[in-house]
Amino acid sequence: MAGIRILKDKCVGCKLCVGACPFGAIVMIDKKAEITDACTLCGACVSACKFNAIDFERGAVANAVDVSKYSGIWVFAEQKDGEPESIAYELLGVGRELADARNTALSAVIIGSNLDDACRKLITKGADKVYSVDDASLEKFNDESYSGIFSQLIYKNKPEIVLLGATTYGRSLAPRVASRINTGLTADCTKLEIDPTDGKLLQTRPAFGGNLMATIVCPNHRPQMATVRHKVMKEMEADESRVGEIIRPEVNIPRDLVVKVKDVVKTITEMVPLTEADIIVSGGRGMGDPKNFALISELAEVLGGAVGASRATVDAGWIEYSHQVGQTGQTVGPQVYFACGISGAIQHLAGMSSSDTIIAINKNPDAPIFKVANFGIVGDVMEVLPLLIKEFKSALK
Amino acid sequence: MNVIVCVKQVPGTNEVKMNKETNTIIREGVEAIINPFDTYAVEEGARIKEETGGKATVLSMGIPSVAELLKETISVGMDEAVLLSDRAFAGSDSLATSYALSMGIKKIGDCDLIICGKQAMDGDTAQVGPGLAEKLGIPHTTYVRKIEEIKDGYIRCQRMTEDGYEVIEMPLPAVITVVKEINEPRLPSLKGKMKAKKTEVTVWTADDIGADKALCGLSGSPTQVVKTFVPEHNVDSEMIVGTPEEQARNLARKLLSMQFAIQVQEDE
Numbered sequence: 001m002a003g004i005r006i007l008k009d010k011c012v013g014c015k016l017c018v019g020a021c022p023f024g025a026i027v028m029i030d031k032k033a034e035i036t037d038a039c040t041l042c043g044a045c046v047s048a049c050k051f052n053a054i055d056f057e058r059g060a061v062a063n064a065v066d067v068s069k070y071s072g073i074w075v076f077a078e079q080k081d082g083e084p085e086s087i088a089y090e091l092l093g094v095g096r097e098l099a100d101a102r103n104t105a106l107s108a109v110i111i112g113s114n115l116d117d118a119c120r121k122l123i124t125k126g127a128d129k130v131y132s133v134d135d136a137s138l139e140k141f142n143d144e145s146y147s148g149i150f151s152q153l154i155y156k157n158k159p160e161i162v163l164l165g166a167t168t169y170g171r172s173l174a175p176r177v178a179s180r181i182n183t184g185l186t187a188d189c190t191k192l193e194i195d196p197t198d199g200k201l202l203q204t205r206p207a208f209g210g211n212l213m214a215t216i217v218c219p220n221h222r223p224q225m226a227t228v229r230h231k232v233m234k235e236m237e238a239d240e241s242r243v244g245e246i247i248r249p250e251v252n253i254p255r256d257l258v259v260k261v262k263d264v265v266k267t268i269t270e271m272v273p274l275t276e277a278d279i280i281v282s283g284g285r286g287m288g289d290p291k292n293f294a295l296i297s298e299l300a301e302v303l304g305g306a307v308g309a310s311r312a313t314v315d316a317g318w319i320e321y322s323h324q325v326g327q328t329g330q331t332v333g334p335q336v337y338f339a340c341g342i343s344g345a346i347q348h349l350a351g352m353s354s355s356d357t358i359i360a361i362n363k364n365p366d367a368p369i370f371k372v373a374n375f376g377i378v379g380d381v382m383e384v385l386p387l388l389i390k391e392f393k394s395a396l397k
Numbered sequence: 398m399n400v401i402v403c404v405k406q407v408p409g410t411n412e413v414k415m416n417k418e419t420n421t422i423i424r425e426g427v428e429a430i431i432n433p434f435d436t437y438a439v440e441e442g443a444r445i446k447e448e449t450g451g452k453a454t455v456l457s458m459g460i461p462s463v464a465e466l467l468k469e470t471i472s473v474g475m476d477e478a479v480l481l482s483d484r485a486f487a488g489s490d491s492l493a494t495s496y497a498l499s500m501g502i503k504k505i506g507d508c509d510l511i512i513c514g515k516q517a518m519d520g521d522t523a524q525v526g527p528g529l530a531e532k533l534g535i536p537h538t539t540y541v542r543k544i545e546e547i548k549d550g551y552i553r554c555q556r557m558t559e560d561g562y563e564v565i566e567m568p569l570p571a572v573i574t575v576v577k578e579i580n581e582p583r584l585p586s587l588k589g590k591m592k593a594k595k596t597e598v599t600v601w602t603a604d605d606i607g608a609d610k611a612l613c614g615l616s617g618s619p620t621q622v623v624k625t626f627v628p629e630h631n632v633d634s635e636m637i638v639g640t641p642e643e644q645a646r647n648l649a650r651k652l653l654s655m656q657f658a659i660q661v662q663e664d665e
């Protein structure tokens with residue numbers, strides 16, 4: 001029977017477990033730890049206890065499979081108009097490492113229309129095989145048809161690991177497929193490794209808005225599925241000499257779909273969408289006024305970057321929600337992130353702290369944003385930004 | 398039209414602070430709240446019910462104390478509240494949660510639309526909505542920012558994408574997950590508060606909903622957490638001082654001298 005309990009004779013009352021519990025489910029009674037009903041059996045306390053005083057019995061699991069029957073690493077190659085998205089190449093980058101560690105093949109799965117060029121590109125970027133399901137009806141992403149096809153391919157070919165991007169489409173497709181196949185799915189991973197002792201996939205991801213990292217495994221079910229954050233994994237250099245196999249698998253393409261995509265509307269008119277941008281210039285309430293946001297756009301334009309915003313400015317109606325960075329907005333990881341007049345609330349940091357270089361401009365030297373900034377300027381954005389724009393303009397001319 | 402809104406209790410992370418020495422979350426004073434995204438789901442559910450008639454039920458799986466939070470949703474437009482609570486549910490990952498909620502929804506019965514939040518703030522997985530739709534064998538659309546039309550057996554809605562939105566039509570019953578842009582949640586009215594006080598939350602166990610316990614909680618969860626740790630934020634911080642002119646010039650120089658995209662564009 002599954003369950004968790006404190007071994008009272010081993011508990012020394014150090015309270016380490018109390019602090020480690022993300023759910024506040026451990027209390028001290030008579031100087032010993034006690035687990036309350038709020039416990040979700042996440043197991044965080046077990047690794048925190050230095051005295052082996054917490055006994056955690058997981059018990060049997062349902063729907064376990066014979067894991068030895070599964071092999072190969074798969075990545076889902078998201079595409080638009082027949083062109084793979086950059087996330088597909090990032091997945092191939094990490095997939096290559098995993099495949100080499102497991103000594104197995106790396107395959108890309110692409111679903112769409114007119115995919116011949118795309119298949120070739122996926123091979124130069126690391127795929128050994130490409131499963132291409134190419135049909136005019138599949139041009140646009142559709143949850144119903146794509147999940148139907150992807151599940152069929154997984155059932156038939158039994159890959160051990162399946163990775164998808166943690167994008168709008170990936171985060172819709174992956175849970176649908178995992179639920180159909182009855183396997184585990186770890187969302188939004190930022191690190192993937194093979195456990196050298198048993199070959200399992202170690203999936204590390206942020207939780208609680210980036211305050212806590214968790215490493216998750218899927219020991220008894222296959223495939224081990226994960227979505228991976230954009231801009232975290234590195235692409236391989238394209239190698240034109242790579243050879244690979246293009247497979248056109250026999251699948252039943254769902255025809256009478258009940259889910260219909262009627263229209264695809266682009267509202268973000270800038271050249272670079274937020275999640276794709278290498279440089280992001282973000283403004284916060286410290287910009288003072290919606291008019292002053294022009295400075296943010298101007299710097300972004302000079303640098304060829306995108307415009308971001310804090311929630312405070314979105315709530316005030318200064319800028320559209322699609323620009324919001326943070327826990328309730330977009331997660332971004334550009335090479336350079338400018339935070340202008342942003343205080344650096346934890347919810348904002350959750351969406352941008354994985355940026356390579358963070359620059360903070362804020363008039364308050366104690367603003368929390370400076371704690372994560374690589375370069376800080378204590379100053380007035382209205383003064384510093386125009387000067388900065390001037391500097392870059394003359395340097396980049 | 399009958400709607401079911403799924404809400405989850407999460408810790409109010411506003412107050413989450415880390416103890417750097419022991420590498421743990423400081424828990425004091427952290428209250429439980431309704432997952433912020435779910436408040437938009439509640440509001441949307443209330444609006445649909447008010448416009449089309451029918452019943453709005455709020456559904457959650459969680460510990461017994463979640464009942465109090467569910468009562469709050471009565472004061473902002475929900476008619477009934479159902480809580481799935483049983484030790485058998487403890488340790489559920491998103492697959493086991495999807496299963497349990499799907500069984501709860503089947504037991505409630507006669508439902509046209511199920512609304513979830515985009516994601517829960519503690520795990521940020523966004524997996525339960527689509528996973529639940531699959532367990533119910535009905536279609537879903539994620540990240541809904543607007544419902545354009547909803548009538549008998551049919552919904553047309555807008556899904557937010559990275560660079561805009563899509564217009565999607567589905568037959569009902571269906572599942573949608575909603576983003577913040579969809580509405581502005583109302584504040585509780587006095588009448589609503591009175592109603593909330595009088596409302597009894599229905600509590601169901603795994604047996605009550607006919608759930609297979611093997612598919613619930615830990616045993617129904619393929620994923621396992623093996624380690625948790627606090628990420629290190631070791632940043633080399635450099636404050637750039639001087640007059641605003643000097644600050645701007647120094648920062649620009651530093652950035653241009655690093656191997657950044659800024660440089661690459663210069664060459665193009």
Ligand SMILES: Cc1cc2nc3c(=O)[nH]c(=O)nc-3n(C[C@H](O)[C@H](O)[C@H](O)COP(=O)(O)OP(=O)(O)OC[C@H]3O[C@@H](n4cnc5c(N)ncnc54)[C@H](O)[C@@H]3O)c2cc1C
Nearest residue numbers: 284285286310311312326327328329341343363364380381
């Ligand atoms: C559940 C939840 C989810 C949330 N999700 C998000 C999210 O996704 N994204 C997000 O951003 N926030 C989010 N928030 C809100 C977050 O807590 C903060 O309130 C918000 O990020 C603050 O925005 P801000 O930094 O622009 O404004 P403020 O906190 O008001 O900071 C303004 C800053 O500008 C500085 N300043 C003022 N004038 C000047 C000047 N002339 N020159 C230079 N600096 C100046 C000030 O010193 C201050 O530091 C969320 C909150 C909650 C409760």
Ligand SMILES: Nc1ncnc2c1ncn2[C@@H]1O[C@H](COP(=O)(O)O)[C@@H](O)[C@H]1O
Nearest residue numbers: 403457458513514516517522523524525
């Ligand atoms: N235990 C739960 N009870 C009710 N609804 C839930 C529960 N867990 C998740 N949900 C719903 O699923 C959405 C996505 O949650 P998650 O997949 O955990 O990010 C939430 O916004 C809720 O609407």
